Amino acid sequence: MLKLPDMECCACGNLRKTTRVITQFYDRHLQPTGLRTTQCVLLRNISLHRNIAVGELAAMLLMDQSTVTRNIEILNKHGYIKIVPENQDARKKSISITMNGEKKLEEAIPLWEEAQRKIEQVLGKQFDGFLETLATINKISE
Amino acid sequence: MLKLPDMECCACGNLRKTTRVITQFYDRHLQPTGLRTTQCVLLRNISLHRNIAVGELAAMLLMDQSTVTRNIEILNKHGYIKIVPENQDARKKSISITMNGEKKLEEAIPLWEEAQRKIEQVLGKQFDGFLETLATINKISE
DNA sequence: ATTTATTATATGTATATACATATAATAAAT
DNA sequence: ATTTATTATATGTATATACATATAATAAAT
Numbered sequence: 001m002l003k004l005p006d007m008e009c010c011a012c013g014n015l016r017k018t019t020r021v022i023t024q025f026y027d028r029h030l031q032p033t034g035l036r037t038t039q040c041v042l043l044r045n046i047s048l049h050r051n052i053a054v055g056e057l058a059a060m061l062l063m064d065q066s067t068v069t070r071n072i073e074i075l076n077k078h079g080y081i082k083i084v085p086e087n088q089d090a091r092k093k094s095i096s097i098t099m100n101g102e103k104k105l106e107e108a109i110p111l112w113e114e115a116q117r118k119i120e121q122v123l124g125k126q127f128d129g130f131l132e133t134l135a136t137i138n139k140i141s142e
Numbered sequence: 143m144l145k146l147p148d149m150e151c152c153a154c155g156n157l158r159k160t161t162r163v164i165t166q167f168y169d170r171h172l173q174p175t176g177l178r179t180t181q182c183v184l185l186r187n188i189s190l191h192r193n194i195a196v197g198e199l200a201a202m203l204l205m206d207q208s209t210v211t212r213n214i215e216i217l218n219k220h221g222y223i224k225i226v227p228e229n230q231d232a233r234k235k236s237i238s239i240t241m242n243g244e245k246k247l248e249e250a251i252p253l254w255e256e257a258q259r260k261i262e263q264v265l266g267k268q269f270d271g272f273l274e275t276l277a278t279i280n281k282i283s284e
Numbered sequence: 285a286t287t288t289a290t291t292a293t294a295t296g297t298a299t300a301t302a303c304a305t306a307t308a309a310t311a312a313a314t
Numbered sequence: 315a316t317t318t319a320t321t322a323t324a325t326g327t328a329t330a331t332a333c334a335t336a337t338a339a340t341a342a343a344t
Contacts, residue, residue: 004251006190009273011261012168013160013183017204018276019154019330021283028156028330038300041155047150054323056179062159062304069324071300091309091322102207109146121155122278130275131151133268140264141163162301169302180330196293206332210292213330233339235290289342305324310336312319 011137022119029115033108040108042071042103046081047105053086054093062141072135133139153279164261171257175250176220180223182250189239189247196227196235204283222246238247 007013015059026037035043045060046052054072068134072095075081086092097105120127149155168179168198175187187202196214200207214237217223222243228234238249261271 003187004186004247005255007183007254009258009274010168010179010183010254011258011265011269012164012179014273014276015157015161015164016180016183016330017159018279021204022154022157022330025282028154030167036299037154038158039153041158044146044149054203055321061161063300065323066303066325067301074299086207089310089322092324105146110175112149112152113147116151116153121280122282123153123275126275126278127153127192129268130153131156131228133265133272133275134156135263135267136147136259137160138163138169138259142283157301166302178329197291205330207293208295208333209331216329231292231340235293285341285344287344289340291338291340293337293339294343295336298332300330303327305326308322308325310319310321312317314315314317 025119026115028110030108033104033111034110035104037112038071039075042068043075043080043097043101043105046072046075046095049104050096051086051094057095058121062138075101078104089092089142096129152157160229160238167261168254168257172250173252175246175253177246177250179254180256182216184210185217185222185239185247188217188237189216189244192238193228193236204280217243220246224233235261 023037030037030040033040036061036096042061045057049056054068057063058068061068063071065098072083073079076083080096081095081100084094086094100139124128165179172179172182175182184199184203185198191198196210197207199214200210201203203210205213214223214225218225220242222240224238224240226236228236265272
């Protein structure tokens with residue numbers, strides 16, 4: 001048996017682990033709204049960019065195009081967004097938030113703020129550097 | 143329309159985003175082995191703790207018990223681990239790595255090290271603090 | 285010893301994720 | 315104008331994830 005590293009320091013393993021923890025934390029806060037954090041973030045991005053396309057959301061969230069397609073189906077099913085073919089280019093979808101979607105966001109945001117506040121408090125002055133490090137890692141996708 | 147935060151600073155959203163990026167990065171490195179990073183980390187933990195139970199792995203990885211059950215099925219299907227009922231307590235499973243599993247790990251670890259080395263290089267002196275911050279966040283699950 | 289409570293894992297269900305490939309539409313080349 | 319290439323999204327497939335609940339086994343209470 002060779003001596004292998006224990007992988008305790010695995011950047012990917014540790015990121016995945018913490019993502020599991022924090023997702024449960026945020027999702028529990030959002031639970032009264034029925035929105036998951038992923039859906040809330042996606043919906044907020046749609047609300048900020050009217051008539052956005054699937055690929056644009058994918059680029060913004062560093063998410064595969066097919067994942068965006070699947071995830072917006074859920075928001076659409078609940079009537080939070082409207083998906084229509086774009087005028088100029090019929091290959092593209094034009095995605096917009098609906099009235100219901102805005103109401104749901106307004107309901108979710110204060111709960112999100114509560115979770116966010118608690119995390120920022122726990123991290124204290126580590127928080128800004130943390131977001132910067134995440135952004136540094138994101139660059140490997142370029 | 144009320145003024146809502148843009149959620150750019152969402153700790154959960156940013157962690158999920160970076161986890162998508164880094165998982166693709168590590169998984170591409172491991173691709174020749176057919177192992178995903180999650181599987182590799184899980185397998186390494188099993189190899190380090192013979193006759194471990196589902197719940198013990200879950201506690202270690204901060205992963206739901208049901209997720210561990212599902213994830214070890216995949217390793218089992220490939221013959222990398224052996225799952226038998228425990229002697230003392232038949233409710234528990236006794237999970238161990240197989241010869242094939244060890245061979246697969248020995249094949250995967252150098253590729254993992256390559257990915258890990260690149261990330262550590264990109265982060266430089268930020269790396270240690272980064273792991274510490276992740277550990278700080280993990281405490282919210284206690 | 286029998287009933288009751290607890291614990292460990294499994295199963296049903298829904299979402300999140302990406303890759304490979306298909307399809308449909310536009311753009312480029314001739 | 316027609317063919318060819320490119321681009322945008324969708325679909326098939328596999329994995330990763332958690333919650334609620336079921337099941338089976340052990341432990342505790344009587």
